[in-house]
Every structure is written in C-alpha cells, then in structure tokens.
Amino acid sequence: MKAHNDTYLPSGSISKWIDERLPIMRLMHGQFVDFPTPRNLNYMWTFGGILMFCLVTQIVTGIVLAMHYVPHADMAFDSVQRIKRDVNYGWLIQSIHAVGASMFFIAVYLHIFRGLYYGSYKAPREVLWILGVLIFLAMMATGFLGYTLPWGQMSFWGVTVITNLFSSLDEIVPGLGSSIVTWLWGGYSVTGTTLNRFFSLHFLLPFVIFGLVALHVWALHVSGQNNPTGVEMKVKSDGVPMSPFAVMKDLFALVIFVIMFAWFVFFVPDYLGHADNYIPANPLVTPAHIVPEWYFLPFYAILRAIPSKLGGVIAMFSAIIVLVFIPWLDTSRVRSTKYRPLYRWFFWLFAFTCIALGYLGAMPAEGSYVFWARVFTFY
Numbered sequence: 001m002k003a004h005n006d007t008y009l010p011s012g013s014i015s016k017w018i019d020e021r022l023p024i025m026r027l028m029h030g031q032f033v034d035f036p037t038p039r040n041l042n043y044m045w046t047f048g049g050i051l052m053f054c055l056v057t058q059i060v061t062g063i064v065l066a067m068h069y070v071p072h073a074d075m076a077f078d079s080v081q082r083i084k085r086d087v088n089y090g091w092l093i094q095s096i097h098a099v100g101a102s103m104f105f106i107a108v109y110l111h112i113f114r115g116l117y118y119g120s121y122k123a124p125r126e127v128l129w130i131l132g133v134l135i136f137l138a139m140m141a142t143g144f145l146g147y148t149l150p151w152g153q154m155s156f157w158g159v160t161v162i163t164n165l166f167s168s169l170d171e172i173v174p175g176l177g178s179s180i181v182t183w184l185w186g187g188y189s190v191t192g193t194t195l196n197r198f199f200s201l202h203f204l205l206p207f208v209i210f211g212l213v214a215l216h217v218w219a220l221h222v223s224g225q226n227n228p229t230g231v232e233m234k235v236k237s238d239g240v241p242m243s244p245f246a247v248m249k250d251l252f253a254l255v256i257f258v259i260m261f262a263w264f265v266f267f268v269p270d271y272l273g274h275a276d277n278y279i280p281a282n283p284l285v286t287p288a289h290i291v292p293e294w295y296f297l298p299f300y301a302i303l304r305a306i307p308s309k310l311g312g313v314i315a316m317f318s319a320i321i322v323l324v325f326i327p328w329l330d331t332s333r334v335r336s337t338k339y340r341p342l343y344r345w346f347f348w349l350f351a352f353t354c355i356a357l358g359y360l361g362a363m364p365a366e367g368s369y370v371f372w373a374r375v376f377t378f379y
Contacts, residue, residue, distance in 0.1 A: 007034050031221050036239035037246045038227035044114040045225070045246075046253035047107050053254060054104040055213060059206050061097040069149065071199035073192030076151035077280045095269035101143055102272040103261050105295035108136060116326070117347060119335030120226040126327040128219040133323045135212045138205055140296070140320070145202035147293055151195060152277030157290045159198070160190050165303070168310040189283070230335025289364055297361030298354050304365045305373035315377065353379050 008029040010016035019026055068087055070079040083090040112132070115121055121129035148159045163184050169177030186193035224233065233239050240246075264271065272294060276287050292300055299316050306312035322329075337344045353376045360376065363369040 031217075033241065033243040035221060035242040036233065036236045037225055037242050038233060038239050039245075040227050040229065041225070041246060041249070042228055043249065043253055044110070044118075046250045047111040047114065048220075049250040050107045050254055050257050051104070051111060052213065053257075054100060054107055055206070055209060058097060058100050058104060059210070061093050061100065062203065062206060064093050065097055066203055069199070071149070071192075071196045073151065073195055073281075076149065076192075076195055080150050092265070095265045098273065099261065099264045099269055101146060101293070102295065103257070103264075104139065105143070107257070108139060109295075112136065112323075113351060116350075117337045118226055118228055119230050119330070119332075119337070121327045122230075122330070122335050123327070124223045125219075125226065128216065128223055129327055130324055131212060131216040131219055133320075135209055135216060136323070137320065138209045138212060142202060142205040142209065143293065143295065145198045145205070148195060148198045149202065150277050151281045153279040153281055153285070153287050154274045154276040154290070156190060156281035156283065157287055158292050159194065161290055162292065163190070165309075165313050168313045171310045226335065228336060228338065230339070291362055294358065294362070297359075298357035299361075301357040301361035301373045302377045304361070305370065305377040349379070 008019075008026045010019045010025075015025065018024075065083060068079065068083050068090065070076055080094070084094050085091070087093075115129065115132070144162065148155050163181055166180040166184070167177040169180065171177075182188060184194070185191065186197055227233075274291065274293075291297070299319060302319055303312040303316040306315050332340065332343070334340055337347055356376050357373065360369050360373040365373075
C-alpha cells in the first residue's frame, strides 16, 4: 500500500526504487517532518523527545553494562566495582546509566504533570494517556529491578522489604501472598537466584517499554497533539510542520537537559543514590533506615502512612492505577487549566503534595513525619 505524504520526493533512483516497494522513508517524513503541530506549543512539550533520548541512552548503556555484569550473589557487587575501575570508560557508562535512571524519572514526572495541567488525557486522547501510564508502570518495575543489581546493602534490603509487601495478600486469600513472595524470590529468602531473575527481567523490560513508546507515538499521531489552550486544530494549516519548528525547539531543550545530565555524571554521579549501596549486601545486618530510590519516595510515604499493611499496599498501588481513570474522572469540557482557576489551585496543591510525600518518604517513620504523611496521603 502506498501512501501517505504527497510532499515527500525521493532524492534519487535508489530512494525511488525503495519507496515503491517499502515506503518507510515516506512514512517517517510524514510522521516526523511534515506532521502538523500546533503553533503555540511551549517548552513543556519538549519532554517527549527528551524521554526518547533517555530511553535510548538507557538501552545502549545497559547493553554494554550487561556484557560485564555478573548476576551472582558472590560476584555482583565486585563486578560493578570492576566495571567502574577496570573496564575502558566503564566509570562513564555506569555513571550515565545510574544517573540516567533519575533523569528519566525527572523527565517523565514533568511529562505527566504537563498532561495533567493541560488536560492532555481528555478525548480523543484517552488511549494515548493510558499507554503513557503503562509506560510509567513499566519504568517503575524496571527501575526497581535495576536497583537490585548493585547488590549493596540498600539494594538487598530494599528488595526484601518491597517484595515482602505481597505477603499482605494473605489477609485476603490465606497463603496467596506468601506463595507470590516465594515465587519472586525463587526460594525462601532473597538470594542469588532472586538477583539472577531480576537481572533477566531488568534487561527485558526496556524493550517492552520501547514497544509501548512506539504505540504511544502512534496514538499521538492519530489523535494529534494537544496545546496550551486546549483548542483543537481544525485543519492542517492551523499548525506548522514538525520540522524545523518543533524539532529545533526540542533540540534546544535537549541540549539544556544534556548539560544538566552531564553535570551529574561528571561531578556528582552518586548524589542521587544511597551511601549504603557501597557496602556489600549482608543478610545479617539490617540498615538503620531502609529507603528506595528518590523517585519511589512519594509512594513509599503512602505505604508507611497507612497503619494496615494491606491498606498501605492498596493505597500505594491505587495512587498509580487511578491515573488510568483520570480521563473519565474529570468531566469538565474545558481542557486547559489556564481556563479553570479552581482546578489550578487544586493542581498546584497536588504538586506540592507529591513533593512533600517525597520528602516524608525519605524521613524515619516516626513522630510528626507519620502525621504529615497521613495528611498528604489523605489528600
């Protein structure tokens, strides 16, 4: 089947021959060069391209690291240190991968909040939004599995605590939660078997994310882009071609993002991690304060705020799953928060709540920290 874009002209006889048999360049031109984009997009719309950069960076560096990493309880910690000290540019690749996970989550959180602020989840973009939530869930799973791999103290005990949460299902169906935990561990405790299977899943999931991203981009190009006013383009002439207008804006934002990324990589590569992860995993010594990576802290605060273990697990997962239903929970016909002053107040209070929960998740579960975590969790 031929198609799609009349403005594409093959540059030579070989290009024309390929275009007649596999019009992939015509398709790419139509979707990423000539695709109409709204004229009034601001820099918050550049995070889609930034996230694609982050994903490709994580996959490429992850493949290289997997060539040298040893998923064995006795050798995993040392293999990470060997990568950083003995492998050519291993320190750089490992730092890019570790810092890249945090940069990925910074970009995705801003991308989600932009969608919430400008109503990008409303019709006809419900499937686009749901695919985005699925990508977020897959990212969280990948990030959690990757946190296991250095096999330091915080890795080991973080996995032990988080996987143990499934045992709360015993309150619903006796024995179900314990069976799930045993299955996840591959035994009756966190061991090298757990590490090996988590490494396999951590390697696989980024390619699942890549497939979901392809669907996400496809859905975007079917429904078209939203814009700060929330008013749809009626005809193609209402917008401008993606290239060079949106592409140049994306490239400028990407350069700024890469400068920030590079500053962390070269000057403070361990700033966003935890010092206890430089201590080899020891099942006989529990850290004084077990915390996950910073991007999980708001959900961790919700988990600890609920007195019931099962209730905390339900609240934590509900805080993520509820995103799927937002297109139907928000019944306003107005998309953009620009024209919804009351909603704008609630939005910024929600943003402050997320930051506050992140801070409280990093604090000990005692005293006023628990009280305020419950207040923000309730909101």
